[in-house]
Every structure is written in structure tokens, then in C-alpha cells.
Amino acid sequence: MSPRDQDLDGVGIVSAIDVHGGLVFLDETGAVRSMTEAGERTFLSGVQTLHDANERFVLVSVGDVLGIHSLVSGEAVWARPSRGIHGERITAAMLLDDGALVAREGYAMTGDEDVVEIERWGSTDLLWRHAHEEVVLGLASTSIGILAHDQSGAVLRLTREEAKEIHHAGSGVRALVDLGDEVCIAAWFNVHGLGATGLVWTVEHPGMPSALSVLGNQLLVVGDDGNDWTGPEPLGVVDLDAEVFEVDPSELTAWVPPPIQEADEVPSMIEPSPDLEPEVTEHEWQAPSGLMDALNEATPEGASTGEKEEDLLAALTEEGAKGPSRPFTVDLGEHREVRATADGVAEVLLESNVSGAPVEGLMFAWSTSDGREIGTKGRLLLKLPRGTHRFELRVRHPDGRWAMDGIQVHVA
Template structure:
């Protein structure tokens, strides 16, 4: 037996869900799907969704947040849109490089474009003037009143308004990457970092740092055994999620494991004393002093949203299989009691068949006059005329057969040629037999087309001339990959450090002078990965 919580389907989409956002009160939900459609819905008393409006973004939606009854939508083509409850655009701010990520702040939003540049926009659509320009941003988040940015080179900066008020210097001889940004309950900045090894095969440095952005500097630094990927305030300090599935409560410079999912943590949230994490095809949760529980989903529930009090939680994800139907948006409540269940019962909530509504006896046995109203007067008379049943009608039906004289037959019997009657019936049955037509035989005999594995193509090696600042923007283009049967389901561009920089077929990168190598990885519908590399020489 396992512990679980009651889950139900909130909405069945037509396309796979890519973004999900819930207002803090839990009264308004918005989501985006793979087609670029954005839906806005109010949440009813029984957690039913009433879709108020829909809007279709010009490109792929890469960011979504809610403020009141308005959705702020960032796409990778046109930029940032404010969409009201009716699905109408109130205002639009173009983003020259196309959107990459959207981050909600107390007074404005931080927009990072596809080239890692920063744009700050108020909730009324007014831009914020920045005293400095930033490029190469990989991560961003608000920590209290500060906007914290991490960059490709491993540096981290904090802005208060438009001014840079704090810098974290880069550490390590061969570079580092910031694996996570977050904050604790006291408003301190928490950073997960990975220092690169000097030689392949050597152990890389994994650490966690706690910083005070109000002038006290570094407070703590501790070594980690696995990569820190998620940080969220809660339980009086901070809760951490790792790529090995471990979830810990970090307090007094010590990690106490709350649960281990066995798979990489995909999302993490804390509501009061409840910790909820998504990992693989499950949601896992634990409350202090209680037994852990889990909910199984049809897809990988990477999207997890909850009201502030945890009374309503929505989740969504997809199974990364283009041949299956879109996975539903599910919901549950942290206010309900967890219960024991057999593991086989965990899938019942999304496998439950649609049932017809119950009908009363009056509805079942009522006289339906709708068909009768469509009949002609002649058809009504035929229906009202009683059927004629008797020996005369039987004689008429068998008038093709010869009858013997009354002297040659027994009283009450017919002299029918049985052999002739059977032959006639056999002919009728043969004509009624449902034989397959030639088209069906052709389809059955058609040769099955063997699957053709796609072949990745990162493009030819290039030599690029840098601009005056010693850098250049280069387009990584994998659209030349051979895929005659449209079997590619995932794209990934990886740099020479092994870090993924894009998940689309095409990506723009700004590079400095030198030699750079990138690897294009593709995954087909069979789950098979293949790759190709490209070398860029910038002079």
C-alpha cells in the first residue's frame, strides 16, 4: 500500500500543455499549449474551470504569469503581451531577439531575450530604463526587492531598481556554472554552483552558498554530493531539490532529507508545512511528522501551481510522445486527508472513463414525439394501421410456390417444395454475405514502410568575423537534419562544457573570439538519441 491524495481532472486540452499559472488566491488559472493557444479561466467552488477567453500567440509561449485577471505572455517571436480575461490584447512590448524567459517581480517583470539580454517592463507596459546593459543571462529571479541575474561565465549580479548593488565574483580556474538560484525564509540569496574539473574524469566541485545582499556578504558555503537544482523558502528556512531525487530541509547549515523520489526533481513548492515535488511521472509530498504520499500522472508533471494556502493545486505535464493524446490538467488539495491505496489505484483518476449522466425514470420512459413530427401524413397512417397477420398473408408471401390441391395435402398444411425453398434462401444469404472489397485486400497486402531514423545535421564548420566589441551573434541551425518521417520529438544544443543552451532546432548565441564547439542532439519517437557537432572559429 502507498499513501496518496484524491486527484481529479480539471481540464482536457486539445494540445499538450507547456505553461501553467495560478493566481495566489487560487481563483484564476491560465495555461498555454503546444499550438501557442493561451486560455484564461476562473476556478469555481468545486474547482471546476470556466474558460473566459482564449488568445493565440504568434510564436511559442516561453513565459506566463498572472496579475489580477490579466495574463502576461512572452513568446519567442514578437515579445511580451498583456491579455485580459476576454482573450483580448491590452498592450504589447516587442522584444527584438525574441523572448527566452519571464520573471514576475513585485513592481515589474524581468524579460530575458534569446540572446541573454535584459528588459524590464512594468505591469502597465512601461519599460524601465537600465543604467547598464546585460548580455549572456542564463537565470533570473527576484529575491525580496532585488533582481538577481546569473550569467554564462558563472558571475552573479543583483539589481535594486536599475542599479547593480552586488556582484559575486567568478570562482574556479576553468570556470563554473550556476545550477540554481533561490532564497531562504530570511530573504538571503541561496546559490547552487558547479565548478568544472580541470581534467576529464576528475570530480567536479558542487557547492551551496548563502549570501546577504544587504552588505554582509557570504554567510555560509557547504559542499554537496549531488547537483542542487531547486531552492524555495519554507519550513522556517529553505527546502532544496537535487538532481538525484533528494529533497532536503536546510537549517543551521545542515541538510536533513525529507524524501527521495529516485529521479531528478523537476519542480518544488512549499505551502505552510507541506512540501510538494514533481519527479518523473509522479507528484511526491510530505508534511512534517507525516508519512510521504504520491500521485501518479499520465505525463511528467513538470508544471505545478498552488494557491497560497494549498487549498487547490493544479499540475500538468506531458509524456514526450507525439503519438499519444494530450495529458489532462489535474488538481488536488492539500487540505484533504492523505489515504492508503493500492499502487494500481494511482492511475484511476485519469483513466476513469467518461460516464453518461444519470437519467430519471421519466426521461427514460417518456413518449418522444420528435420523430413522429417529422413523418408525412401517409407515413403516420401506415404506422397507425394495425399489421395484418393471417393465413391469407402467408399465402401471398409464398405465392411463387405451387400448392397441391386440397385432396393431395393434409388439412392445415401447405405443400411447399422444400428443396426449391432452401436453394432460394441459400442464394439470398450468399448475396448478403459481407465480403471484403478489393480496397481492404489492397490495404492488407500493402508493404509496411520500415521506420527511417532521423540524421542530425548541425551544419558545416564556420569561420566568423567578430564585431568591433570582439563578439558575434551566430545562428545554430539544425533544420538541415534529415527526418523524412517527422520522427524527431526533442532537440538539444549543448556547448563544449556539456551545458544545454537551447531546446529548439535553431538558436542564436553570442560568442567571443576563439574556437567554439557545439553539439546538436536529437531524440526520435523511439527514444533513440543521435548527435552531430559543429565548430565555430571567431576572429
């Protein structure tokens, strides 16, 4: 399909999938449309999520029903039976041969326990099912097998017999690209090359990689350095034909050129204070010179104060350890309504309020309504088009507990 401009009547695109000879996309009105050189047409409406598409079918969620529809007529050819009387969420889904691969999260009665499963459906029946501990966020059919990845960073190779972990990245996978005999994934600040049995190579990126692309024998890595876009974002290029060699972990970023140092043109408003030489005063405590002096010498006031402070801190710490633990919660606040600028986009900052947990050691996982992970920090800066958007935040306590909250943002 040759590049060309197309007027979409000002309706924002939620997601798009490249299909041979065209494009299938979901717009903000819930319509699924097909665009080819022959023209554009709408063949489905009322769709919440577009999961996958190929030359013949699309896999979509309409209401609470996940189904396969004809790309030509929009007619439903398969619908997955819903499960769980307390509700469930489809976190990932893809077309596979004559059926589908589905990852679901079922909600237990108390809400404290989630049931996560990966289902393999044929044209009509369930072929196999595997349980998993963490929420699965992505599925892919690749050259090294059928893969799944979860919110903790585990990458699984799926067969009828088992779901085998071949690598754990330590953080959720943000991008994946198939090289033909290897699969590259981006997670945290690293890019990993995976074979059928596990890790083959890894490099570290100065920013958090968010997109991967292959150009000839080079892998292009786009990353966000987390500075709220106030400076240039790092771009890495990996030579896929280069030999793999071992380096110290501290040298994993040596392949990326250092950033250009820009001169600081802001004038200094305060002159630095000169170094002050320590002065000995008559009140300064001197070490005793002999045994009798040591016996007669009073304890320095500073040392006594320090010991009292340490005793007080120890008492407070011990008392705190014995006290009841506070409930662990996260709060994103009320639903928000914002107004877009002239270009139809609004910049929105989402912030989390976590209680009952220490500041250090928390793990954050922001996701969209379709389960796609978009952030791993306590704050999330977004640029949103007009429409209604829902986001969820899961926070993991250092002791293993999870807390979750959601927020809806309407951009007018």
C-alpha cells in the first residue's frame, strides 16, 4: 500500500493493524474500518477493543463478548463463552490458525485473588488451557514459537503441554520484534535477544525502550529517558550481525554515544562561599591523655546527645515494628474531564497516592483498558486525543501484596 493522505473526518484512531495490502483500525466511535487502495469502508460498530486482524478475520471485543468476525461482511463466525460469575477481563488475544489464543483475568469473590489463564481455542472448541500467576499482557506467534509475556516481565513459550518460562526481564515487556531466528524484547532499560531456549544477548539503553524496528541488519531502539521530554530522547542502533561478547554489567551502555553536552547559559546568582577552615575553640573536647584524665573527664555533650538520639530512634523503630500494619491502598482520585487544545490533544498528568507502604521498593504498572502496559512509575504524563480513556494502576508492595485503582479521563 503506497503512502497517501486520507481524511478521517476528524475522528481519532484508537488502534490500527497492518494487514497485507491495507489497514484495519478502530476509531473513537467504536467503528472498525478497513482501508485499502480500493477505498475505505466500515464493517463493524460498537467495538470496545480491536485485538487482531488478518486477511480474512478480525478479533474484537463487543461488550463482554470476545469474537471473530469476517473482514468482508462483519458477520460473527465465533464467540468465546464468558466465564466467571464475578466478572473477567480479556488482557490479550490474537488470531491463531483457525482459532484464537486468549489471556484472561478472572475476579474472585473478595477481589483479593485473581485467576489468570491462557486459553487456546480452535474453530469451535477449547483445545487447551494453562494457568499462570501474573496477568498476561501480550501474546505473539513468532519464529521461535508462540510467546506470552506478563506484567512481571516473564516471557513464556506456549505449547499444548506447558507454558515454559524462557526468560524473565524483571519488568513488563514494552515492545517486541521478530528477527526470523530470534525475538527481541524491550523491558525496563534493556533490549534482550531471545532464542527458543532463552536469552542469547542483551544490551542496556540510556532510556526506557518503548519501540523497536528493524532496518536491514540494524535494530533501531527508541527510548524515553524519563525527564518529561525536556531534552533529546536517546536513539540506539544495534548491529545484528556483530559478534556477541561478554562485558561487565557496568559497561552495557558503552555502545551508546554520550549525549551532547550543552553549555549552561543561566548566570549564577549567588557566589559560592569560600571554604571555611575548621577552628579549634576552647569548648572543643580534647581526648584524655592518661587513665586518670579519662576517669575524671565528663562525657562530651555532643556524644551524649548522639547516644540519646540513637536510643530514641531505636525505641521508635521497635515500637513501630510492634504496631499494627496499615492497609495497603492506592488512590488515583476522581474521574477527570479536561479540554483539548486546538490540535485536538490534551496533556494529562496522572499521579498515584499510595498509603500503607514504604516509598522505596514499590513497583508500579500502568495499563490501558485493553491491558497494554504504558508506564512503570508513580506518575504518568499522557497526551490524549478527544474521547474517553480509562487507565488502571497496579502497585506491588515490597512484601508481595498488590493494590489497584482505576481512573477515567474524558477529553472534550
